[in-house]
Amino acid sequence: MKLAFLGGAKEVGRVAIALRAGGNFILLDYGVTVDQEPLFPMHVAPKDVDAIILSHCHLDHSGATPALYVRGGKPVYGTSLTFELSELLISDFIKIAGYYLPYEYVELQTMMYNCVNLNYGESAEVKGISFKLLNSGHVPGSAQAILEADGKRLLYTGDFNTRRTRLLKGADLIDDELDAVVIEGTYANEDHPNRADVERDFVNAVREVAEGGGTILVPAFSVGRSQEILCVLYAHRFEHPISLDGMAKEASQILLRHASSLLDPRLYAEAARNAYWVEDWQDRRVIARRPGVIISPAGMLKGGPAAFYLSEVGRSDRNAVFLVSYQIRGTPGRELLDKGACTINGREHKVKASVRRFDFSSHCGASELIEFLRRLKGSPTVYVVHADEENSKLFVKRAQEEVGLKAVAPNVGEVYDV
Ligand SMILES: [Zn+2]
Ligand SMILES: [Zn+2]
Incomplete structure (x- = not known):
């Protein structure tokens, strides 16, 4: 199993992770950085992508996905709620961003037409890569994904929050033995108040x-x-x-x-x-x-x-x-x-x-991130994403020293063997 980081590495925004196994190719999120001018992840040839898994609706995870639907379709997996909310946010993004996006409404429609709804805990398979989604406690519909291929098991946390809020349960804890975890580290440097x-x-x-x-x-x-x-x-x-x-x-x-x-x-x-x-x-x-x-x-x-x-x-x-x-x-x-x-x-x-x-964050704070890693089974290699450079390095250090796991903060464009 190979992991390529196409965006969202040492930065918060444009998350895109490619998973390759046995010649097959799944994308975990394909988002944009919403700034003055939107910033897209590294290009992938849409025809090479076998499927996409969307962790949640936020544009930094979903906003580049319609660009993969310029010609034809491939399944995009996620919760039905993620798809409805993504459609709302991406439509608005098209309206505001104007002409310089690499897609239009029609591509968003094609994407919506190719949505495959998955409930939490339900399994699916694409060309020998099997996966399931679990609650991530971040926003309504948000999910973590566990993927298996080539005899390896990977967890992608997406954005997640292990603490309960008024709206959502905390993220599901993971029981499966893991070989790798791709984890967000947005707040690796601070705890949220009670x-x-x-x-x-x-x-x-x-x-x-x-x-x-x-x-x-x-x-x-x-x-x-x-x-x-x-x-x-x-x-x-x-x-x-x-x-x-x-x-x-x-x-x-x-x-x-x-x-x-x-x-x-x-x-x-x-x-x-x-x-x-x-x-x-x-x-x-x-x-x-x-x-x-x-x-x-x-x-x-x-x-x-x-x-x-x-x-x-x-x-x-x-x-x-x-x-x-x-x-x-x-x-x-x-x-x-x-x-x-x-x-x-x-x-x-x-x-x-x-x-x-007032700090109503929907991401884990630093202590929750470490605690989450401590509870994981197996001895997974940790890949930190969705954090600025400083926090990425800090989180890697803490994962190594306090939890005893092998950890890296990839750069955009790097490929790793799991
Ligand atoms: Zn988010
Ligand atoms: Zn995010």
Whole structure:
């Protein structure tokens, strides 16, 4: 079995890993780095690819996949929820990115036509490479994959979170003996704070602003984080109005149809029903000026209705902007956190509202990564992906020294024999 790292190595973004066994070829994810200009993984000839396994919907894992469907089809395996959410996110990506993508809607449609749904635990086989998906606890529908070929067994974690959240169970633990593990190391350098504490701090802070007559803007990713915040507020019996806007509405609608894949389907359904789903601009102007919470993409304020809300909510020090995800350097969200002001689409926003960040991460923290490796059976070689260069090296060192496993941080373009 050979592994080639086509992207997502010593970087967070454009994940693409090729697995070759006995002349056959499976791709594990084929994503893009979404920046000013999208960055794609190394090219593969679509005709060489026998199948693709999609770990989850995020564009850094799914966003380049339609490029493999310019001519004809090959099966793409994943959970049905991953496919519905990927279609939503990739459609939006096409709309925003414009002409320079190497594919269009028609390729996305061909890809959707070739989807093969797999439930967690269900097995499949492509030309002698067998595999199954397991829950990864990262976003709804997300999966880890265990693959077997040439008498070797490999685990690909995708993005994963072993801690339970309001929305999802923690990632499944792996019982199988492994020869190799390809693992994400996004947070190899830090632990996340205790989740219950984060929830309590967040709800207290939101309540305080609302009780003072203020509006709280919560910029959040459409998929996962928006619904997590809905559930957190509902579970804590938050008594002021909650509004939901932008693509978070479509994602929430999809999750209502797939509520059984969530940890607590009833909590989610009630939390979604409890929120007001914003319909139009008149709605937006009204809710931006009344006490309550507005949950809206984009999570890092790069666009979406959150940009409009910021200009309204930001005007008064009675209001607040609570960021609920990591803010990447160079995004308006990060600028706002660092300087209290930011520029969106060329327009400068001076923000009087109070600004805070709460760590609702859906990735493992450093201790969970090490603990996960400790529990693995066999003596697998560790390949670290989905981490910047520093964290990749740090994670390799810890895996070697603290867990006693052979570990490497591949570079893009490198090939390894498992
Ligand atoms: Zn992800
Ligand atoms: Zn990712």
